[in-house]
Structure formats: structure tokens, C-alpha cells
Amino acid sequence: MQAFLKTGSSKLSTSKEKVTPSSSSSSKESKDKRKHVPWVEKYRPRCVDDVAYQDEVVAVLKKSLEGSDLPNLLFYGSPGTGKTSTILAAARELFGHEMYKTRILELNASDERGISVVREKVKTFAQQSASGIRPDGKPCPPFKIIILDEADSMTGDAQSALRRTMEKESKTTRFCLICNYVSRIIEPIASRCAKFRFKPLAEDVLKKRLRYICGKEEITCEEEAFTALLDTSEGDLRKAITHLQSASRFKGEETITKDDIYDIAGVVPAEVIDQIIKVCHSDSYEKLDKTIMEQIFNGHSGMQLINQIHDKIVVSDELGDKQKSIICDKLAIVDKYLMDGADEYLQIMALCTTIMQQICHADK
Amino acid sequence: MSLWVDKHRPTSLNKLDYHKDQASRLKMLVQSGDFPHLLVYGPSGSGKKTRIMCLLRELYGSGVEKLRIEQNSFTTPSNKKIEISTISSNYHIEVNPSDAGNSDRVVIQELIKTVAQVNQLETSTQKEFKVVVLTEVDRLTKDAQHALRRTMEKYMATCRLILCCNSTSKVIPAIHSRCLGIRVAAPTIEEISQILQSTCKKEGLNLPLELAKKIAVKSNRNLRRALLMCEACRVQQYPFSPDQEVAEPDWELYLKETAGMIVQQQSPKRLLEVRARLYELLTHCIPPDVIMKGLLQELITNCDGQLKTEVVQNAAFFEHRLQLGQKAIYHLEAFVAKFMAIYKRFFEEGIADLF
Ligand SMILES: Nc1ncnc2c1ncn2[C@@H]1O[C@H](COP(=O)(O)OP(=O)(O)O)[C@@H](O)[C@H]1O
Ligand SMILES: [Mg+2]
Numbered sequence: 001m002q003a004f005l006k007t008g009s010s011k012l013s014t015s016k017e018k019v020t021p022s023s024s025s026s027s028k029e030s031k032d033k034r035k036h037v038p039w040v041e042k043y044r045p046r047c048v049d050d051v052a053y054q055d056e057v058v059a060v061l062k063k064s065l066e067g068s069d070l071p072n073l074l075f076y077g078s079p080g081t082g083k084t085s086t087i088l089a090a091a092r093e094l095f096g097h098e099m100y101k102t103r104i105l106e107l108n109a110s111d112e113r114g115i116s117v118v119r120e121k122v123k124t125f126a127q128q129s130a131s132g133i134r135p136d137g138k139p140c141p142p143f144k145i146i147i148l149d150e151a152d153s154m155t156g157d158a159q160s161a162l163r164r165t166m167e168k169e170s171k172t173t174r175f176c177l178i179c180n181y182v183s184r185i186i187e188p189i190a191s192r193c194a195k196f197r198f199k200p201l202a203e204d205v206l207k208k209r210l211r212y213i214c215g216k217e218e219i220t221c222e223e224e225a226f227t228a229l230l231d232t233s234e235g236d237l238r239k240a241i242t243h244l245q246s247a248s249r250f251k252g253e254e255t256i257t258k259d260d261i262y263d264i265a266g267v268v269p270a271e272v273i274d275q276i277i278k279v280c281h282s283d284s285y286e287k288l289d290k291t292i293m294e295q296i297f298n299g300h301s302g303m304q305l306i307n308q309i310h311d312k313i314v315v316s317d318e319l320g321d322k323q324k325s326i327i328c329d330k331l332a333i334v335d336k337y338l339m340d341g342a343d344e345y346l347q348i349m350a351l352c353t354t355i356m357q358q359i360c361h362a363d364k
Numbered sequence: 365m366s367l368w369v370d371k372h373r374p375t376s377l378n379k380l381d382y383h384k385d386q387a388s389r390l391k392m393l394v395q396s397g398d399f400p401h402l403l404v405y406g407p408s409g410s411g412k413k414t415r416i417m418c419l420l421r422e423l424y425g426s427g428v429e430k431l432r433i434e435q436n437s438f439t440t441p442s443n444k445k446i447e448i449s450t451i452s453s454n455y456h457i458e459v460n461p462s463d464a465g466n467s468d469r470v471v472i473q474e475l476i477k478t479v480a481q482v483n484q485l486e487t488s489t490q491k492e493f494k495v496v497v498l499t500e501v502d503r504l505t506k507d508a509q510h511a512l513r514r515t516m517e518k519y520m521a522t523c524r525l526i527l528c529c530n531s532t533s534k535v536i537p538a539i540h541s542r543c544l545g546i547r548v549a550a551p552t553i554e555e556i557s558q559i560l561q562s563t564c565k566k567e568g569l570n571l572p573l574e575l576a577k578k579i580a581v582k583s584n585r586n587l588r589r590a591l592l593m594c595e596a597c598r599v600q601q602y603p604f605s606p607d608q609e610v611a612e613p614d615w616e617l618y619l620k621e622t623a624g625m626i627v628q629q630q631s632p633k634r635l636l637e638v639r640a641r642l643y644e645l646l647t648h649c650i651p652p653d654v655i656m657k658g659l660l661q662e663l664i665t666n667c668d669g670q671l672k673t674e675v676v677q678n679a680a681f682f683e684h685r686l687q688l689g690q691k692a693i694y695h696l697e698a699f700v701a702k703f704m705a706i707y708k709r710f711f712e713e714g715i716a717d718l719f
Contacts, residue, residue, distance in 0.1 A: 014677075242400065303533040
């Protein structure tokens with residue numbers, strides 16, 4: 001790795017000499033670079049107004065943009081609903097580009113956030129004073145914002161330490177905690193914050209945003225591809241945008257179809273699921289074994305398989321309520337076991353033999 | 365002299381022998397000079413690594429093949445030193461973060477931060493980003509996976525990640541949704557047979573199709589294994605003959621014998637003997653889940669329909685406990701004991717029914 005890094009750094013030093021004289025070429029370069037920006041970043045809301053669908057929080061933030069005070073914030077909700085984007089946009093609007101560095105501290109799960117860091121880094125930052133006037137003389141909010149993204153991965157101890165800092169520095173510092181599950185934030189912190197739930201984005205909102213991006217990027221998508229995007233993203237706009245960009249990368253100029261999207265999203269083809277359900281009717285362990293083995297060889301994700309099997313079982317006409325409940329009970333166990341790292345083949349076999357049992361021998 | 369597996373490894377996307385559609389899509393992907401973070405997944409021996417290297421070569425040229433192996437040390441916040449080895453070229457670096465055990469989070473963060481901060485500036489000939497290849501990401505701690513989330517967004521400008529794993533079930537959805545997933549299915553028996561034949565041709569050897577098929581089947585659709593087996597056959601006997609014996613690894617035979625012993629007799633004494641053999645396998649570094657599945661496969665053939673379901677359910681139960689627990693032997697032994705009980709009961713009931 002040393003050499004790997006060295007080549008880079010040596011270039012860094014030579015470049016210092018180069019960059020200044022040829023500043024004209026650097027603008028061209030940056031244009032090139034822009035092409036490579038991932039769309040999730042490119043289409044991240046720039047201002048609070050751009051944030052779609054989360055009206056409640058937008059209203060509160062806009063008030064603070066007009067000069068009123070800001071409470072401590074707790075954003076929670078599923079991934080890709082705009083939590084990080086919202087606070088970043090608000091921060092940028094509140095403080096402008098220049099003051100951003102001195103007024104905003106952003107810490108996320110990738111940073112060290114143990115108890116000692118909370119005590120030192122956060123505390124030191126919180127204790128710095130913040131005036132209500134910008135260097136250019138314009139007014140700005142007299143506080144700093146500490147953003148703790150992905151806060152649900154902080155330990156309880158670190159959170160407790162945070163709570164004390166929060167209390168002490170309430171004059172000059174506002175906190176914004178972001179997490180997926182509000183239950184992972186300790187009660188004393190949660191109760192000190194204004195809580196906002198970020199709802200999974202509604203289908204029409206997702207679709208509008210995706211269409212907008214398609215227009216900007218000049219790519220063509222068949223209508224059903226949008227349906228596929230909504231289908232596979234579960235209200236997660238990040239996922240939908242990533243899938244869209246991946247599909248366009250794969251296809252070049254060609255029209256993106258629904259199959260492209262399903263393929264990229266790792267969805268198991270419907271025929272495969274049908275076939276699995278069909279062999280569950282055969283009452284033959286060997287046939288089942290062969291079918292499942294085939295799918296493991298194909299590399300389909302075990303989690304994805306059981307999710308799709310679940311969707312079929314729940315709406316099945318031939319199975320009674322009791323049979324369905326026995327199968328779903330097993331399905332829940334298998335889901336948990338897979339998360340724990342159990343073997344995919346064994347778990348799927350356990351699920352499918354249960355289904356087979358329920359289909360072929362339910363009365364026994 | 366290098367092994368056939370390494371010697372005849374394809375080095376460009378054009379030369380990949382199977383999943384050609386995917387290869388051409390990958391080519392399309394990097395043609396713009398850029399790509400998103402990738403999550404490459406599929407069973408072992410399906411050719412993930414080869415595909416990744418071809419992709420890098422397409423992107424950076426033959427410079428990525430000049431590899432260095434280096435030892436790196438990292439210091440955790442609690443001042444623990446961790447040594448870890450990496451493989452790198454001027455353009456990419458590969459690391460297996462699970463080598464760092466519970467400190468994997470620190471290692472990944474340090475690594476990516478350092479890589480991301482060192483810019484490449486000769487943009488005319490090179491890309492603006494370097495690539496970090498992380499293998500076995502399904503073995504990363506949850507802590508490390510969570511830490512990756514924002515890092516992946518933050519350093520996107522200077523660094524791309526290629527994550528590689530067997531099973532995506534263990535990768536948290538947040539990471540999944542930041543990557544383009546690339547599924548690499550195991551090659552089919554036919555595909556493997558063909559590759560074996562063409563490899564032999566390159567070696568100036570003639571491999572009968574029948575033998576190629578036989579090896580492919582025995583390899584369990586694992587191409588790496590198939591090539592190794594094929595080379596072993598060559599050492600054993602040349603010219604090849606179609607009905608030539610394809611040697612299985614010793615431990616597989618040993619495992620089969622062990623299963624046979626379990627079916628033969630169900631008693632505490634036998635359980636003790638089996639335990640000793642399981643220990644033997646574990647000390648030879650055969651992964652416990654492989655042992656469990658191997659046993660299951662053999663035991664099942666001696667069971668009747670309903671019994672099969674019960675046995676596989678138990679295997680799934682004990683293998684899960686094995687993943688969570690510390691000592692694999694407890695759970696393997698528990699499974700064997702359970703099987704003995706079920707099997708014996710079944711036979712006794714069967715005999716009782718006769719009278
Ligand atoms: N409410 C929203 N309005 C507009 N864009 C959004 C919204 N939610 C998510 N996005 C898009 O999804 C991407 C990820 O959003 P982000 O704020 O990082 O989600 P998270 O809630 O996981 O923090 C953004 O780059 C943006 O393009
Ligand atoms: Mg976020």
C-alpha cells in the first residue's frame with residue numbers, strides 16, 4: 001500500500017507546480033469531472049425548498065431561515081427519504097459557503113464517535129462562541145449546528161455523554177440527530193429534540209423526481225421501467241436513482257426496460273419463484289433439493305428469495321389460514337437466522353420443506 | 365511454474381468464457397471512464413475476482429497487473445496495533461478486511477480515507493479515482509458496514525469501492541442500495557467442461573469430453589476447483605482416458621465415511637467416535653458449515669420422505685447456532701446426536717408397526 005499511496009502523493013506535489021500556470025485548463029477538467037458525479041449526489045436537494053414530500057420539517061426549517069430559533073432536531077425514517085439532504089441543505093442556506101466550516105460539525109458512523117470523542121471533539125466545538133453577524137456584516141443565526149448522522153449506531157454511553165453536552169451548550173449549539181430507528185436513541189435525548197418522521201416517498205413523488213432526472217440526463221425509459229423502479233425501491237429514492245443510473249450506464253443510448261431494472265435490483269425472475277412453489281407441490285425432497293441448489297449456484301440472494309416466496313404465499317388461494325400462518329412463522333425464523341449469518345442453502349431448504357409439508361400433508 | 369488456474373486466467377473482459385452478456389455490459393459500464401460502487405456477488409469459484417480484475421484492466425490498462433503485496437499496520441483508538449496485508453497496483457488496492465477481526469471498521473476507514481485523500485492528478489492518462497477492492501464483505505461486522513455508508517458517499521469523487529462477497533444476505537440494505545449489484549452465477553456443467561477442454565488445449569493436451577464432464581460434476585460447479593482437479597488428473601495419468609478416476613479430496617471421503625458410521629449405529633459410544641472424527645476435520649481447517657452440509661447430504665440419502673424434512677430442519681437449526689456460537693464442535697455434535705435420536709426412533713416405530 002505504501003507504494004500505492006506514494007505514487008499518488010508524488011503526483012500531488014508535482015501538481016502544485018503545475019496547477020497555477022494552467023488554471024484555464026482546470027475549468028475544463030472540472031466540467032469533465034461533473035460528468036462522473038453519481039446522480040444521487042448530483043440531484044441532492046440544494047435548498048430546503050427542493051426537498052420533496054417532507055412538508056412538516058420543511059416548514060420548521062424555513063421559519064428558522066427567516067430568523068426564528070431552531071430547536072434540537074431528531075430526524076428518523078427509512079433510508080433514502082431525504083434526512084441527510086435536508087439538514088445539509090438547511091445548513092448551507094443558513095450559513096452560506098464561507099461560514100459552513102466554522103458553524104457545522106458533521107459526524108457520522110464512519111467517524112470515531114466513542115465516548116471520548118463526544119466528550120472532546122463535540123464539546124470543544126460546542127463551546128466555541130458563535131456571533132449573529134457574518135464576516136460580511138449580514139445577520140446570521142447565533143448558533144452552530146452539530147449533525148450526528150446515523151446516530152443509531154452510537155453506543156448508549158456515548159449518547160449519555162452527548163446528553164450532558166446538549167444541556168450545557170444549549171445557548172450556542174443546536175443538535176441534529178439522524179437515524180433509521182428512533183427507538184435506538186436514548187429517551188433523555190429523544191425528549192429534548194423536536195422529532196420528525198421522514199415518510200417513505202409516495203409513488204407519484206418518486207416518479208416525478210425520476211422523470212425529472214431522465215429529462216435532464218436525456219435518457220429514455222419505457223413506462224413500465226418506472227413501475228419497476230417504484231416496485232423495487234420501497235419508497236427509497238436513493239435506491240431508485242442508483243438503479244436508474246446503473247441501468248443507463250449498462251444500456252448506453254438504448255431505451256431502459258423493466259427487465260433491466262429488475263435485473264439490476266437483484267430481483268429473482270418470477271418464473272424461478274413459480275418453479276420453486278411448483279416443486280413444493282411435488283412432495284419430493286430430491287426435486288426440491290435440486291431446484292434450490294440450482295438457485296444457490298445462480299447466486300441469487302437468500303433474503304431476496306424468501307421475500308419473493310413470502311409475497312406468493314400470502315396471496316395464495318390454495319393454502320388455508322392455518323397453513324399460511326405456520327409457513328409465515330417459519331419464514332420469520334429463517335429471516336432472522338439469515339441475518340445472523342446462517343447458511344442460505346440450509347435456511348431456504350428449511351423454509352421450503354415446511355411449505356412442502358403444508359401443501360402435501362397439511363392434515364396430519 | 366504456476367497452476368493452470370492462475371496461468372490461464374482471462375485478463376480482459378472480451379476473453380471471459382461465460383456470462384458473455386454480462387461481460388459486454390461491464391465493458392459498456394466502464395466505457396464512459398467511470399462506474400458506480402459495485403457489489404459483486406455469487407458462489408465461490410464462480411469467477412468474481414477474475415471479472416473484477418478484467419474490469420480494472422479495461423479501466424486502467426495493464427498497469428493494474430503489476431501487483432505488490434505489502435504489510436500495513438493500523439492503530440485503533442484504543443492503541444491496539446493491527447497488521448494486515450494488502451495487494452495493490454498503482455491504481456487499486458485490495459484488502460480482506462475481515463482479517464482484522466473486530467477492528468475491521470478502523471482498518472476500512474483508515475484505508476479509504478488515506479486512499480481518497482491522495483488525488484491522482486495526471487487526469488489526461490488516468491482516472492480521477494482509485495479503486496478499493498474489499499473482499500469477503502459478508503464477513504464484515506455490522507459496525508464496519510454501518511461505517512461504510514456515509515464514507516461511500518463522501519469519498520465518491522476520488523475513490524470507488526468494489527465489494528465482493530458470496531452471500532448478500534449478510535450485507536446491510538443501506539450498503540446494497542449504494543452499489544450496483546453484479547451477480548455472478550456459477551458456470552454450468554457444460555460451460556465448465558468446455559473451459560477445461562480449452563485449457564487443456566492450451567497446454568497441448570487432449571481432454572476427452574466425457575472426462576471433462578465428470579470433473580465438472582464433481583467440482584460442484586466451482587471452476588477453480590474443477591481446474592485444480594483437472595490438473596491433478598493430468599499428473600495422475602496422461603494420455604487421459606474417458607473413464608479415468610477423478611480423485612476427490614481426502615477430507616470429503618473421510619466425511620462420507622463418517623456419515624456412514626452415523627447411519628450404521630446410533631449409540632453414545634458411536635457418537636464419541638464420530639466426535640473425534642469431526643474434530644479431526646475441524647483441525648484440518650474444513651469450515652464447519654461445509655462439514656454440516658456434507659453430513660446432511662449423505663445422511664439424507666438414508667432417510668424416508670418425512671424424515672428428510674425433519675433432518676434438514678435440524679441441520680438448519682444447528683448450523684445457525686453454530687454461526688452464533690463459539691465452538692463449532694458443540695453444534696456439529698448436537699446435530700449428529702439429534703439425527704441419531706430421530707433415526708433410531710423412526711426405525712423402532714417402524715419395527716413396532718410390523719407387529
Ligand atoms: N425528500 C426528498 N426530496 C428530494 N430528493 C430526495 C428526497 N429524499 C431523498 N432524495 C434523494 O435521495 C438521495 C439520498 O437522500 P438522503 O438525504 O441521503 O437520504 P437519507 O434519508 O438516507 O439520509 C439524495 O441524494 C436525493 O437525491
Ligand atoms: Mg443519510
